[in-house]
Amino acid sequence: MTDTTTVIRNAAWVVAWEETTSQHVYRRDADVAFSASGILHVGERYEGRADHEIPGASLLVIPGLVNVHCHSGDEPIAKGLFEDTGTAALWGNALYEYSALVDSDADAKVACQTIMLGDLMRSGVTTLLDIASPHDKWLDLAAESGLRAYLAPGFREAEWRVVDSHRLDFEWNKAKGRERYAEALAFVDRARAHPSGRIDGVVAPSQIETCSETLIQEAVGEARQRGMRITIHAAQTMAEHEELLRRSGETAPALLERLGVLGPDLILGHSIFLDHHSWTRQRTMDDLGRLAVSGTSVAHCPVTFARSGMILESLGAYRRAGVNVGIGTDSYPFNMLEEMREAVICSRISGRSVFDLDTAGIFSAATIGGAKALGRTDIGRLAPCAKADLVLVDLAHPAMQPVHDPLRNLLHCAAERAIRDVFVDGRAVVKDRQVVHLDYTGAGRELQDAQKRAIRQAEKNDTRGRSLESLAPRSLRFAARV
Numbered sequence: 001m002t003d004t005t006t007v008i009r010n011a012a013w014v015v016a017w018e019e020t021t022s023q024h025v026y027r028r029d030a031d032v033a034f035s036a037s038g039i040l041h042v043g044e045r046y047e048g049r050a051d052h053e054i055p056g057a058s059l060l061v062i063p064g065l066v067n068v069h070c071h072s073g074d075e076p077i078a079k080g081l082f083e084d085t086g087t088a089a090l091w092g093n094a095l096y097e098y099s100a101l102v103d104s105d106a107d108a109k110v111a112c113q114t115i116m117l118g119d120l121m122r123s124g125v126t127t128l129l130d131i132a133s134p135h136d137k138w139l140d141l142a143a144e145s146g147l148r149a150y151l152a153p154g155f156r157e158a159e160w161r162v163v164d165s166h167r168l169d170f171e172w173n174k175a176k177g178r179e180r181y182a183e184a185l186a187f188v189d190r191a192r193a194h195p196s197g198r199i200d201g202v203v204a205p206s207q208i209e210t211c212s213e214t215l216i217q218e219a220v221g222e223a224r225q226r227g228m229r230i231t232i233h234a235a236q237t238m239a240e241h242e243e244l245l246r247r248s249g250e251t252a253p254a255l256l257e258r259l260g261v262l263g264p265d266l267i268l269g270h271s272i273f274l275d276h277h278s279w280t281r282q283r284t285m286d287d288l289g290r291l292a293v294s295g296t297s298v299a300h301c302p303v304t305f306a307r308s309g310m311i312l313e314s315l316g317a318y319r320r321a322g323v324n325v326g327i328g329t330d331s332y333p334f335n336m337l338e339e340m341r342e343a344v345i346c347s348r349i350s351g352r353s354v355f356d357l358d359t360a361g362i363f364s365a366a367t368i369g370g371a372k373a374l375g376r377t378d379i380g381r382l383a384p385c386a387k388a389d390l391v392l393v394d395l396a397h398p399a400m401q402p403v404h405d406p407l408r409n410l411l412h413c414a415a416e417r418a419i420r421d422v423f424v425d426g427r428a429v430v431k432d433r434q435v436v437h438l439d440y441t442g443a444g445r446e447l448q449d450a451q452k453r454a455i456r457q458a459e460k461n462d463t464r465g466r467s468l469e470s471l472a473p474r475s476l477r478f479a480a481r482v
């Protein structure tokens, strides 16, 4: 098959990559030419062959967004359950006592993954890092979606147990953890060998506190031997932070530094509760420096945490300290543009200043920051030789009007409503707002039954035998019958 060329003619606005300054810049009335092999041209009129032409008069063209942290496994069916609840004795976090109860069964996993992939691409994501428990269709579905996917099969040696709604315990089963670890290594090798060239693996000890130091060191060694990325949840909750202090008196970055695993190939999930955070008991300020000097990346996912009243202090401060930060969505709503908006708002609230982070800064984090975290110089930018991962934004959408600074309109107002088409490797994955290669609508229907099954299982899993209605009452009570 010949490599056909598509040209977006005279695009009103283009976010182009300026190589000399390593920055995104606006271009007006520019042609963007691309094929499956990559971006061919961004600039004045493209004189080469054009097999397809897209009129660009009402378009903003931006590079595809890079999501460095999301979970396809069961998050879509947790929607509507625990948004208003949390464990009071664990800083109000819902993760350990509530979210952990909900798990999708084998039948639901495909629907959950389909929804996540569809939601992400509809919000402009072209590359994602998905941390999940592997299921039979995981790799094939990621490949079928047409997205660029880094699949990270999580493994751990301990399970969380919340005792009487107040104490977080750990139930260790190292043999089982080792089995999962071996399976994960076999999986990431398969992922990397996928013929699409768009799939890779990531080695993912699930959480810093559920894996032994030995396992973390071994896993990082295996990843480095393979030239793969490593990701681990670290400094994500106060309960974890306190547990690490109890065990060794260290913060997560200090512990990882001692283990010799910090580095540019490591992506830390969340990294909120560092030694400068106002909730922690340290009065030192060494952790950001540890991450910056080692080149370790942070995957920042503000929405899930802000929903629980928790906030990173602050994204602007991390960036000014020289820490590379990429953006992820973690759980639903899997809306990268909303996530970016909330990242700006949270940054300004926790940094107590409108100047803490600007629109260019968040856009850079969600593109170049993510690309750097994944060790790539060919994604997150529109420049010749980069991959043809790009997003067409409809400037005619009412939420994009009036157009003075279209990136601001997109991030602070329109979000995914204005995303029209999304291309990965020059191939459309979203066309006229519709997901092209997945049964997105069918998956949505399946979630209803899947959630009912998950709720029944959650009630069985709860050690105190509570019903869902008592675990997490609905937002409104039902009207009395008259």
Ligand SMILES: [Zn+2]
Pocket (backbone or CB within 6 Å): 069, 071, 233, 269, 330
């Ligand atoms: Zn996560």
